[in-house]
Amino acid sequence: MSALGRASVRHRSLVIATWVLLVLALVTAARVIGTPTDNDVRLPGTDAQLVRDLTASPESPLTSATIIVVTRDGRLDDEARSGVLAATLASLRAAEHVTTVKPPSTREGTLSEDGTTGLFTVGLDVRRAELGEPVARAVTDAARPAADAGLRVLPGGALAQVLDGSGSTGGEYFGLALAAVVLFLALGGLLGAVLPLVASALAVVVTLQVVGLAGNLTAVPSQAATLALMVGLGVGIDYALFLLNRFRTLARSGLSVPDAIDRATADSGTAVVFAGATVAVALAGLGLTEVPLLQTLAWTCGLAVLFAVLAALTLLPALTSFAGKRLARGGALHNRFNRGVGGFWARQADRVTRRPWPAGGAALVVLALLAAPAVDLRFGQLDAGHSPESTAVRQAHDAVAAAFGPGRGSALTVLGRLDTPVAGAGDPRVTTLVQRARTHPGVAAVGPVTPSADGRVVTFPVTAETSGGDPATADLVHRLRELSVPGMTVHVGGPTAARVDLADRVTDKLPLVIAVVLLLSIAILLPAFKAPLLALKAAVMDLISIGAAYGVLTAVFTWGWGVTWIGLSGPAPIPSFVPLMLFALLFGLSMDYEVFLLSDVRRRWRETGDNLRSVREGLIGTGRVITAAAAIMVGVFLAFVPNDDPTIKMFGVGMAVAITVDATVVRCLLVPATMAVLGDLNWWVPGRRRSPGEAAPLPDRVSPGPGGGSGAGTRPGR
Template sequence: MKAVETGATRRAMTCVGRLAVRRPWQVIIGWLLLTATIGALVAGFGRPVEEDVSLPGSDAQLGRDLVEAHVPGASNATGQIILKIPQGRLDDPANQAAIAAAAAQVRQVEHVVEVVPPSAQLGTISADGRIGYATVNFDLGPREVGHDLSDRVVAAASPAAEAGIQTVPGGALSLPETETRTSELLGLAVALAVLLVAFGGLVAAGLPLLTAVVTLVCGLGLIGLAGHVTGMPSVATTLATMIGLGVGIDYALFLLTRYRALLAAGTPGKQAIVETVASSGSAVAFAGGTVIVALGGLAIAGVPILTTLGWTAGLTVVLAVASATTLLPALLAVLGPRVNSLRLFRARDGEIDDSRWGRIADRVTRHPLRYAIAASIVLLALAAPVLGMKLGQTDAGDQPKGTAARTGYEILAEGFGPGINGPISVVAEPDSPITGPADPRLASLTQHLKATPGVARVEQPRVAPDGALVTVRVIPATAPSDPATIAVVESILDTPVEGMRLHATGQTAIRGALADRIADRMPWLIGIVVLVSALLLLIAFRASVIAVKAALMNLLSIGAAYGALTAVFTWGWGVELTGLDGPIPVEAYLPMMLFALLFGLSMDYEVFLLTAVQESWQATRDNRLSVRRGLAGTGKVITSAALIMVCVFASFVLHTNPVVKMFGLGMAVAIAVDATIIRGLLVPATMALLGKANWWSPAWRWGRQP
């Protein structure tokens, strides 16, 4: 192959391949030491996560920053122990004694600085007396409150549980589920089956799995350690797991396929390894680079959570490229001919013209217009539901039934109304310091908030020690994910209060501002990522039409993913099969993250297909023959790679987090559509129709036509 496999990249990858062949054990030991070191650090220091969302430049973030500047300890974590009794009242003497005993034990837990038991006077016991919550304040930030501390706090509340009172963690104590072992094992099992079919032997099939596992351990470990110095949402590690397994296996699969083909052609073993890294390794490096460039576009949004998800996913891709181009060649150098040992059956490696993909390629190139029209109709139909996509924010009430987060959410909603799960923190800056509780501005502020439509309850205003700030906790009448709750925020801010400047903060307000910012920045992200990707392809293939067409084709698979998300999660088509019990809004930031991620991943298959087509074109100058050979030669490996990635992504639909389910479904659909309808039908059909125009490029730029 030529195209992306020439020039400086090829020379660099040739050096990498030679190093792996000359010093294989040093390379292997280096990876083992790196993996062991990262694993030991994670075991010793843990992997903290933080679900807090920040949004610099927004009014909601300004309000939060003001609170942290004027109220000591405002940034420390606050949890809840949610209590429910089947009969009677929590404020009965016997129950009060049990709750007091539980509170006393919780106070003894390390890092707990205060426990405020439920009280009707504070409004933390429901009207019927059956439901309430104790507030637990910590001397730690939210990211330092891990599962171990949460479990110890809940265990310390055992006197209440022993008295027949249901106890459920809430707030900072209700931590998201980060366990992905089931999805990982399912993805690895499917990958092993596909690799066995592709290679026929356990050793060859096991190598891509080994490099993927190394990628996963190193990537997740580094991301987890980074959680000690920056906010790390739980979805970041889950998304990195998905990407690490998917691309880690795929990249190794591409190299191993090329290596076996060179061996079959009679190339000596060590020379075949160097040639594999120089050629397919260059393509893998380019493909990984396009993914990283697309993820880098997320910085345009100016949203920290997207930036974090972008660099964590990008780090995993870098490690996948590195392990595929260094660790895999070193293992091949050590194994030598034994790479084909432990064969279960003989893989079919016959003439590509006689293969299934050879026959498909023949039909597509003979009747390109028919296949182009049919594929376009199917893709438009798959993308059509996107017109009804409902963006918003998910909350704990969208979690599957039976999870601790969902149970706590429902108990609080039953006792205090749904708005208790998404309180709005109103921050007021007085023109001059508040002199005391009798200051008339406090009464005016409270009256304004109570009169705001959609407000269920207004708690007592709290004045900062310096008198320069007032905070009021407002409970809306609607759930956090309800658009009416965002309308409450807007109503509070739209009506002025004399002598005060108002801000609305808290997770509900910040996520509402997040949705607005993403809507504003999304067109810029699409335009810049498409443009940069097209330029990269132009540099790689020196064919303007191919570069533009490839970039636009990627939009079709993303449209199909958006359509699937809308049909399942917004319209509720088969949503029960995902483990949810009804339609939910698509998380506001998810389409932007999916766009960057899928645009890069889709480019992987485009690069491998176009590289094979261009190689044949440069040899034959027959466009239709080149398209046919390119599709026939890459169809099997692209389909195998895509099947692995689709199964890995789809397995994460089993996760309890609705956002992870959305990522898993959207990415699985996009890759499936991309590898079959787009790369298998539409791309070759349009290339056959365009003929020599595919390879046109301004002669003044490249010096000559390719």
């Protein structure tokens, strides 16, 4: 780390130029090649994927969508409207990239029974990942004859998803503004606020362009870029803050700018690497799920962490070397703020370590109350009906559900594989399967049967009485798969069935992922802390923070407490992959603060051999900077809550709650209280006797640490 810091300062112009050129090259490539997204969920080895593979056909359009038309009076199939529908059909067929169009039809089930709502089924010659807003807008505008005639026209399916875009409402800018204010107070002056933002912004731009370009090689969901942006901004600014705060402390102690950067990179840079490694390990655990969606979200967020670490260790030292002594100075407001905060942390550290049992007990009560709702945590499936009412997908869903029933927007596909080719239209095997499906509880309607070319596969759509997000629909999927017909095996597919399979697989893999992530994280923390109990305790503290996040998530989205405040019309089911993804992200992110705090405490213990004193000084030394870092990260996460995507809202709420709890209740009360109770057991190493002062730094060396902490002038007794 020290050598890397020196090299970044010595070749600062080259380092900055390399980052700028990398950004320009990636942005240019993204504009030329494109950054496609694909929200298609593939689950190899599942029943839904088997149905999809068996029904795939070269003649099928690359993308299928719908145009919904609604009349406020009369019927669409009235003689008076036949000309309007014919003109709309011709206009849609003439639109660019449109290959097939089927008009509303009672026989096809695309005209409602009351005749007020009809669906134009549109086939496109572009893949879903390549379907951009201009094409979606052009196809929707092609239904102008219907709109001119007074009919309500709504885009549906893939068209609505594209027109809604990423769901961003610009809240990210609020997060950046809050980060700038916190950085100004923590580091002082304009440079202190700008440098971390510049370094993290360049790292985030690189991440987003790489993720976008990767969409040309593999399926990358639209949520991947948003999550990578959330994580990249949060950890990027945090890592930069830790390094710059350490630099300011060293520079103000009399070291030259190059020496201060060298030492800051060596001290806090090592903690940054360990912190980034814990995030990477936690995300890597998602690979065990064998779910491509989670694996993709994991490596995209992992890229954000990687580039954040690289920017903090190379770009930030280079930029800091130009800022020089000006960054070490703080204004009057900054100094007054820091004096007040420092006094608070001194008082807090003294209170907790003097009376650890009441402090720890109070923390556990608060955490238990927050985590209590998690016992009612239930997995479900989101559908368009859970999106905000202002979105195109929600409006399309509501129109279709009102006309065709709540299950129409999430139709199931029942597939029968026959031992021998189908024997004409009256094959008893097919008739039996259709009859049993039609009379099955929870089934609203059954569509026409379509045999395959070789006659060994038949498929037909099934419409449930309930919406795709209703648990009853998931139960129906399982029951339909249990249908038994001699000479035939039954499978159920479709988007809703795929989400059911996703939930089942995630539930099965959840214990394995948690166990592996815990073990690997502890293995990484052992070299950092050199104390098994500290590493184990750090992992347990993270689990406590995550439990509190799960509890709040359940209370808000399952019970509906305050859900309307974040832009939803009512409670929404929590997809199975959200808690697992949150576990991986939060375990890594919360561990960051544990690493910075305990690393500082350990350094002080190596100097003094006094456990209580080390805990107090560590909490005082890191209190201000970790609080600032947590405030930034919470602000960034909350800035994404207004996003239209309910999944992003869940990630924003869950991550903000966990970081808040971790940086306040856990770090201020529970961690110092437990360390005070354990005493020298904190530093126990099995099979080894060692003196408390072993490998202690020289007495006149400023004690390293992310918070600047105590040095020669602040060591007790001097």
